[in-house]
Every structure is written in C-alpha cells, then in structure tokens.
Amino acid sequence: WFGGTVPRIVPDNLKTGVIKHPREGEVVLNDAYRELAAHYSAAVLPGRPRSPKDKASVENTVSHVATWVIAGLRHRSFGTLPELRAAIRERMNAYNREPFQKRAGSRLSVFETEEKALLRPLPSAPFEISRWIVGRRVQKNGHVVWEKNFYSVPYAHIGQGVDLRITSQVLEVYRNHERLTSHLLLGEHVVNEYRTNDGDQPQGEKYREWDTVRIRAWAERVGPNMVTVVNRIFEAVPVEEQGFDAALAVLRLSRRYSSERV
Template identity: 70%
Template sequence: MVIAALRDRTFATLPELRAAVYERVAAYNAKPFQKRAGSRLSVFEGEEKPLLRPLPQVRFEISQWLYGRKVQKNGHVVFERNFYSVPYENIGRSVDLRITDTTLEVFAGDQRLTSHLLAPAGVVNEYRTHDSDLPDGPRYQQMDPQRAREWAARIGENTTTIVNRIFESVPVDEQGLGAALAVLRLTRRYSPTRVEAAAGIALDSRVRSPRYAHLRPILDSNQDQRGRGPWFEPADEEPAGYVRGADYYAGDTQ
C-alpha cells in the first residue's frame, strides 16, 4: 500500500525516496483501524514497545573460530604467524580462538582467558604479550632481533656473522627472527663451542647466508670436530657397512 502511494511520484535522489517512504509509513501506522479502536501505532506503543529490550552497546561483529590451538611453552598461541600471550598457567593446554576484524580472543570452554588487538596485515613473527599473562610480569621479555644478536654474540663471532647475514637478507628484521632463532637454538642440542665451529665451516663454504639447514648436517655428522666441511674437502674415511658392487647383483652367469 505504501509503495502504491508512491508509484506515480518521481524522486531525484535516494534520500528523497527514503524520506517519502518514512512519511507514508508513519501515516499508514497512525491510520485508525476500521473494526476496532486504535491504530497500528497505538498497539505498538501500548503492547509491544514495553517488551522490547535495548540494543547492545557494542555492535555485532562477524567472527571466525579456531579450535584446539595448543599454548606453546613460551606461553603464546600462534595465529597467522604471529604470537599472542595466554595466562602462563595454561601452557600446554588446548584453547579456542575467536577472531574478528580487529581482535583475537582466547577461550577455554566458555571462559575467556585473554584478548589482544590483531597484528597489522603483512606483519609476521610479532609477539603480543600482556605482562599479566607472564609468571613474574615484565622480567620475562619476548625474543626480538636485538636479543637474538646478543645471544649470537655470546656464542661467538662466526655465529654472530651468520645471524647478522640472516637479518640483512630480509626487508624487516622481524622477518628473519625465526631463521636466526633456529640457528641459535642449536645450542640446546649441541654445545655453543660446536655450534660456533659449525658456523665457521658454513661460512667457509660458498653459501652467502648459511642457516639452520646448513649447520645441522655439519653437527649431525661431526664435521665440526674433524675441522672440515662437506663442500670443499672430501672425507678420507672408508664408508661404513658393506658395499655390494655390480658383480654381486650380476648373479651366477655360469
């Protein structure tokens, strides 16, 4: 009925049409009923309006859920290659993430543990950490490129050179943090002395920017203890085990 009343009119803009629709709807709702007292407006104000609840103060946001994310030993969960802190007593626990356009929330069941602003688009290896999530507050610091360089300096000159080259190979230092830490964490499996020796062997090779994939084989095969690398000096030991030549596989020809 409202549309029919506007059918013969012409509107130059959408706001003009919207205002005309509002006007006609208001008149239609205020029109008295034919067979009963009142109008649609009076019924709404007297019976329906008192039952309405106010709109939420926070606008609804579309979100996505990720389930069963494990809290790492460093007290963070990973989302899109960035790290978000969780209260430390939840380390090792599986939690659920609710992500909106601006926020990441961490839940354990129906309990919200913490929330963070999302890292900007294109940023990786960034740590978002609340001091209250850590065991003793700000005494625990997140790993960053500067701390990685200091760690490398404690191991030795060769390791420092490799870490610096990793950071020089990327546009932003944070993009090289993961690769640098992979090299430094070799000291958890091997002694710092061995890692430094392996770093020297890797630097003597033709690889411009040695990384974990270059150092780990040197350490696994004990080349750092023999003082040579696989690229420029062949080993002089006999191969271990039994070697069967072509005569063996040829079989009995008689």
C-alpha cells in the same frame, strides 16, 4: 524490546542456522545464532518443519506493509538512497497512524500507551557476526598463529588446544567456553607481527620475550663468528621477526657444544 518478557526471534528452520534436532520440539543452533540470542538476551525459536502457522501472522503482516508502502511510492522517482529511505519512513509513519478497522486506535497509539513503557535499551554495542576457528594449538612461545601473525595466550595453556573467535576488529581466545584473552586484530597486510598482553606472560628473566636485542646479546656471549651469522640471518629477511627462529636455532647449538666449537 520488552523488559517484562524474553524477546523471541522466529526465523525459518534453515540448515545454516539449525544444526540438528536431537529430540522432538528441540533444536540445536549454530554458534552465530546462539551468540545473537545471548547478546540480546533473547530466545531463538525457529519455525518447525511443516508448520507454516509458526510464522504465518508475522509474514502476512510484513507482506501487507511492504505492499502498502510500495503502492505509495510506485509513481515516484528517487535520485539517491537517502531520498528513498526518507520516503519509506514517511510511508511507514502514515501506516502506523492508520486507524484500526475493527477496534479503536492505531498501531502508533497502541505502541505509545501499552508498549513504550515496557521497552528497555538495547546493548551499548551492536551484535557482530564472528568466525570460529576450533582447535588451534598454543605454541611454545605462548602465542597462537592467525593470518601469519602471533597473538599471546596465558602461558598456563602452552601446548593446549584453544578456540579463536574472530570479528572484523577483535580476536578472542577461548578454552572450554571460557574466554582467556583478547586482542585487536593486526591489519590484513601485516605479517609476522606479535600482539602480546603482559598478563599472559609469566614473570622473570627466563620468560622475557625474544627480540633482536636479546638474540644479539646471546650471540655476543658465544663469540664474534656467531654475531656475524646472526647479523646475516637478520639481513636476509625483510622483517626482523622472520629471522628469530633461524637465529635461535643456531644459538641453541651452544647448549650442546662449547662456544669455541660453535
């Protein structure tokens, strides 16, 4: 990882990584490859079709090293993976100390004298492959749904389409390549739960988040029969949040009809 130049990653020109070739010599990478390059400040340059020399030197070296390491381990047996890893590391160290055939020094000496001083640290967090969900609409309650749970989005984007970037632990919300907010993912067995960032919601009593206390207070203002109905709705569901929509649907009748009629 060199500070003086942009690191280059040269994979195969695989269809899972390269979306299209709009012009000669230009490639369009998929989201995962672009994120990988941006995370490590690197350039991804897939080998060109029908141009085997783009990767020939690298692949030949890898093949030679693998053959050299395997030859030294062929007659040994290992009981655990850590033992095998230690043996491979030992063989790799020996390979790097082998003198060059046509020049002075070894791979290790070249690294220590020429390359080590140019190294810069890797990012503090390793790259993590993500999944993109495109065009998810923000609901009227200011949340998007993912895996039967609700995650807040800044209220200015209610009714708009957003994109979700999901890793093993985090859900991020984007619109036009701008990150709007992020949340820790709820567990895989959790359903109908809300993750709400205070900064995503507008201020004021009008926009206060609905909960059982607020819903029951509204029911009490309508009348005792409404309280009975709302209580039965909540008793009929395993999780209280599952009854919010049904209870609010009944309560909203009081906006069209008198409390006595409701």
